[in-house]
Amino acid sequence: ETGVTQSPTHLIKTRGQQVTLRCSSQSGHNTVSWYQQALGQGPQFIFQYYREEENGRGNFPPRFSGLQFPNYSSELNVNALELDDSALYLCASRGSRNTEAFFGQGTRLTVV
């Protein structure tokens, strides 16, 4: 059974650029969610995808968008990057709501 994997592990982008982060969910899991963790803080929920549909969203602007594919892998896209977008981005997968969530190793994004 493979765990949750994310790519890339580190990324440096310039303000105003766009970025795509990727996540492969754990085998058998159809629900993927994304979290942003700023330095010294707990992770904050961005959004969740269930069977290719977004079914929950946190307090993030529309320039944060996502996709989920038929194999349940997922992408997080961020447009018009701002310096405050610098953070660790974590992907989590779970079999269904109210079950244990498992996290990937994260992508550390630096915006300069």
Added chain:
Amino acid sequence: GIQVEQSPPDLILQEGANSTLRCNFSDSVNNLQWFHQNPWGQLINLFYIPSGTKQNGRLSATTVATERYSLLYISSSQTTDSGVYFCAVETNSGGSNYKLTFGKGTLLTVNP
């Protein structure tokens, strides 16, 4: 939305000491997880414990759902226990039944 408070924010121990980390939450929950974040940022699952008591080696956890708190016990601490411990909850209340809400974490330092 639900509030999650962790205490203490920082804890310094000598190797071999025992410790208790606390997580208080403001509403009824149907999911509660404890994580250890390693130095590379990955969230390691410790316990999935919406209620009751569980033990795994030197670690144990208790959630008293009716009183809205959870405790994580670490016995005979080791330097490898160092890191940030997060409590995260999921609730069916207020339309937030699709995300984990994290506390700010407890930074544990175990000195040799």
